[in-house]
Amino acid sequence: MSSPVISVEGVGKRFDSGTVALADASLRVAHGEFVALLGPSGCGKSTLLRIIAGLERPSAGRFEVAARPPHRAVCRRSGFMFQGPTLMPWATVADNVWLPLRLAGQSRARARDAIQAQLRSVGLAGFEGAFPRELSGGMKMRVSIARALVAQPSVLLMDEPFAALDEMTRIRLNEDLLAWAQASHLTILFVTHSVFEAVTLAQRIVVMAANPGRISQTLDNPPRRPARRGLARFGPTSRAAARRGGPLSQALRRTAEALSPARATR
Ligand code: ADP
Numbered sequence: 154m155s156s157p158v159i160s161v162e163g164v165g166k167r168f169d170s171g172t173v174a175l176a177d178a179s180l181r182v183a184h185g186e187f188v189a190l191l192g193p194s195g196c197g198k199s200t201l202l203r204i205i206a207g208l209e210r211p212s213a214g215r216f217e218v219a220a221r222p223p224h225r226a227v228c229r230r231s232g233f234m235f236q237g238p239t240l241m242p243w244a245t246v247a248d249n250v251w252l253p254l255r256l257a258g259q260s261r262a263r264a265r266d267a268i269q270a271q272l273r274s275v276g277l278a279g280f281e282g283a284f285p286r287e288l289s290g291g292m293k294m295r296v297s298i299a300r301a302l303v304a305q306p307s308v309l310l311m312d313e314p315f316a317a318l319d320e321m322t323r324i325r326l327n328e329d330l331l332a333w334a335q336a337s338h339l340t341i342l343f344v345t346h347s348v349f350e351a352v353t354l355a356q357r358i359v360v361m362a363a364n365p366g367r368i369s370q371t372l373d374n375p376p377r378r379p380a381r382r383g384l385a386r387f388g389p390t391s392r393a394a395a396r397r398g399g400p401l402s403q404a405l406r407r408t409a410e411a412l413s414p415a416r417a418t419r
Contacts, residue, residue, distance in 0.1 A: 157181035158308055158340045159205060164214035166200050166366075173365035174200040178214070180359060180368065184307075185338045187331075189345055189355035192412065197366020198344040199312055205342065206233045206310050219307050231308040232301035236316055238293035240285040246272065246296050247281040253304040264303075271299040274333065291322035298326075302333070309334075311343045315350075327354055348412065352404045360411045370411055374404055 159182035166175040175197040182188050190198045203209040205216060218231055232253075240249045247268050254264040272278055275295040285293055294314065301309060315323040331354060334341055345351050351358045355374055362369040 156184075158184050158186075159216070159218055159342060161201070161205065161216040162214055164201070164204060164211045164216055166197070166204065166209065167212045175204075175211075176365040176367045178366075178368050180371075182308075182340055182342060182357075184340055185334075186357065187334055187341045187343065187355050188357045188359060189343045189351035190359050190361060191345055191348065191351040191408070192361030192369075193346060193363060195366070196361040196363040198346075198361055200366065201361075202310050202312050202342060202344050206231060208233070231310055232304065232306040234297055234301050234309070234311045234314045236313045238285070238290075238297040240293055240296055240300075242285050244284075245281065246277065246283050246285070246288070249285070249296055250299045250303050252300055257304065267303055268299075271303045272296075274302075275299045275329070289322075290318050291326060294318065294322075294326060298330070298333075302337070302339075305337075306339075308340045308342070311341065313344050313346070316345075316347075323350075330354070348405055348408050352408055358408055358411075360408070372408060372411055 159180065161178055161180040164175060164178045165173070167173050178197070178201055180188075180201075190201060192198055200209060204211050205218060207218075241252070247265075248261075250268045250271060251259075251261055251264050254267065255261070269278070269281065272281060275298050277292065277295055277299065280288070280292070280296075285296070288296065297314070315326050318326065327350065330341075333339065343351075343354060345354075352374060358372045358374055359368055360370050360372065361367065
């Protein structure tokens with residue numbers, strides 16, 4: 154892999170409580186790659202993501218994002234999305250999206266075009282003046298995505314962003330996320346505990362295990378399909394494929410096997 158955008162080497166995290174949330178994690182993510190961190194609750198997925206985001210200090214190892222050391226500059230290079238939309242309820246949609254540009258010193262007037270373009274690209278043109286309470290869960294998440302992307306980060310770090318949404322909204326957002334990632338050559342690191350979500354989104358699946366939190370293996374997943382074609386491409390294409398269950402079910406089975414406790418244990 155030539156000069157990765159994210160590079161993690163031997164990173165560990167022991168909290169003051171004594172919990173080893175992460176042990177000796179190493180990972181490289183190339184420009185434009187979509188990588189999922191997949192594993193059960195408590196295996197250190199969020200801790201690893203938060204370390205890469207610069208929100209948590211590692212107790213061992215080193216890492217780089219966009220070839221910068223883990224200081225303030227990194228935050229401007231990466232957008233972070235939490236488990237919920239985390240919008241400011243008192244601010245309009247436009248002002249919520251303005252936040253990262255505002256923190257970077259851009260006035261509302263100067264940021265207006267970028268905010269409108271970003272809202273258009275997530276399907277929310279015309280909602281600039283709405284307040285979060287007037288939006289559905291999926292729309293709030295779209296505002297959150299617009300906010301994460303408006304400063305044009307080279308890396309998007311996502312911590313189970315769609316976990317609280319109903320399944321149809323989640324599937325639609327997954328499809329749109331793939332389209333946005335392809336259009337803007339975004340590098341994405343995506344935490345999930347859904348095997349299905351990991352297999353449908355990611356080119357590479359980093360499987361993690363708990364006690365201590367660690368990377369147990371990395372699986373290659375077939376290249377991303379053109380967005381908006383739903384899951385049709387994963388359907389069986391031949392009798393033999395039909396017997397095996399089609400590429401989607403094969404990938405799901407392979408990933409589920411990798412997650413099984415017997416394999417995850419060292
Ligand atoms: P995951 O995202 O895979 O569910 P986390 O990274 O949130 O896992 O947590 C990994 C382990 O570290 C868990 O045992 C969790 O309880 C512990 N942990 C996470 N954050 C803290 C903290 N701030 N202080 C102490 N222990 C923590």
